[in-house]
Amino acid sequence: MAASSNMSFATEMQPIECWPLTASTTPILTTAADTFELLVLVSGCLQLASEQGISTLYGGEALLLNPAQQLQLAVLRPGSLYCMRLTSSCLRQLGLRSGRVVRQQPLMVQESVQRGAEVDILLGIGRRICQPGQLTAAMQQQCISLLRQCVIELWQFNWQQLFRLQPISDPRMAEVQGYFLRQLNQELDLDQLASRLGITSRTIYNLLKAHAGMTPGEYFRLLRLEAVHLELSAPDCRWAVTDVAMEYGFANPGRFAGQYRDYFGELPSETLRRSRLSG
Numbered sequence: 001m002a003a004s005s006n007m008s009f010a011t012e013m014q015p016i017e018c019w020p021l022t023a024s025t026t027p028i029l030t031t032a033a034d035t036f037e038l039l040v041l042v043s044g045c046l047q048l049a050s051e052q053g054i055s056t057l058y059g060g061e062a063l064l065l066n067p068a069q070q071l072q073l074a075v076l077r078p079g080s081l082y083c084m085r086l087t088s089s090c091l092r093q094l095g096l097r098s099g100r101v102v103r104q105q106p107l108m109v110q111e112s113v114q115r116g117a118e119v120d121i122l123l124g125i126g127r128r129i130c131q132p133g134q135l136t137a138a139m140q141q142q143c144i145s146l147l148r149q150c151v152i153e154l155w156q157f158n159w160q161q162l163f164r165l166q167p168i169s170d171p172r173m174a175e176v177q178g179y180f181l182r183q184l185n186q187e188l189d190l191d192q193l194a195s196r197l198g199i200t201s202r203t204i205y206n207l208l209k210a211h212a213g214m215t216p217g218e219y220f221r222l223l224r225l226e227a228v229h230l231e232l233s234a235p236d237c238r239w240a241v242t243d244v245a246m247e248y249g250f251a252n253p254g255r256f257a258g259q260y261r262d263y264f265g266e267l268p269s270e271t272l273r274r275s276r277l278s279g
Contacts, residue, residue: 016084016147018130021046021075029071034265036086036109037065038151040122044079048072055113057081062119064109064151082126086151088265118150172197173207180220184227185247188220224248225263232271241268 021044029048031037039046043059049072057063059079065071067088125143179193190201197204208219231237231244242253245268250256260268 016082016126016129016144018042018080018082018126020080022078023075027073029065029069029073031065031067031069031071032085033068034088035067036088038082038084038086038122038147039063039065040082040084040119040126042080042082042123042126044075044081045077046079046081047074047076049074057113060119060123061113061115062122063113066109082122082130084126084147086148090148122147122150170207170211172199172203173211176204176207180223183220184224185249187249188216190216221259222263224250225260228260228268229264229271232268233275235275237272237275241272244268 029037039057040062041057041059045059046057048055048057048063050069055063056076064086125147129143175197176193179196180188183189190204194201194204204216208214208216212219214222228244228248228250231239231247232241237244239247245253245256250259257267257269264271
């Protein structure tokens, strides 16, 4: 890293990378829009100054940085760090899987240095991923999933600000969500679901309003959009956008593109183009 260079870890970056830190470098770190940067210090000591204040990171500690930030780095003791990007859409997917619905406004976390067992896991996985040829593609994907889950655990005190829901505790709501997820490429039949659960369609409506702040149709559409985004984000996706949209019940391409852009901040074609470039 050149002295006083302007650096963005999210540009042309692998899921996780190792960066050497030397006492002679004082770079500017710029986080990309809509992308969180996870810094895990392997060794050494690093000071980060931003508008929010100054944080000092020691070996074995981790810090999650918000999108669209610029920070001044000062290496107080030489060492190395792992850096990993985590997009807002990834947080949305993690939230859905744990029974939460992400707010659509820009996501922000309260920055705080973390340490402990989860950071030790991050360090161990980082070492494996950063050693070429050590992992198969499937093993690497498993490691990345575990890394992301560690992020959720480490900064869990933030997630109530990010998500509209706490994890689902109502078994009826869990049944509703499970049914919705199984029906993503079929028509939604609330009467069939109500009959299966032994409740009324109105009860299902009230459950969704209470837990997600949405109607059944709105919640079902959100889950479908998440499913489409997951398909288009896969580096090996060979489908056209229209084919994926049709698979998940979006029959009107123009309306689908508008709904997708409103939720993810980009057109589906842009998601697909980026995933193919990274594949």
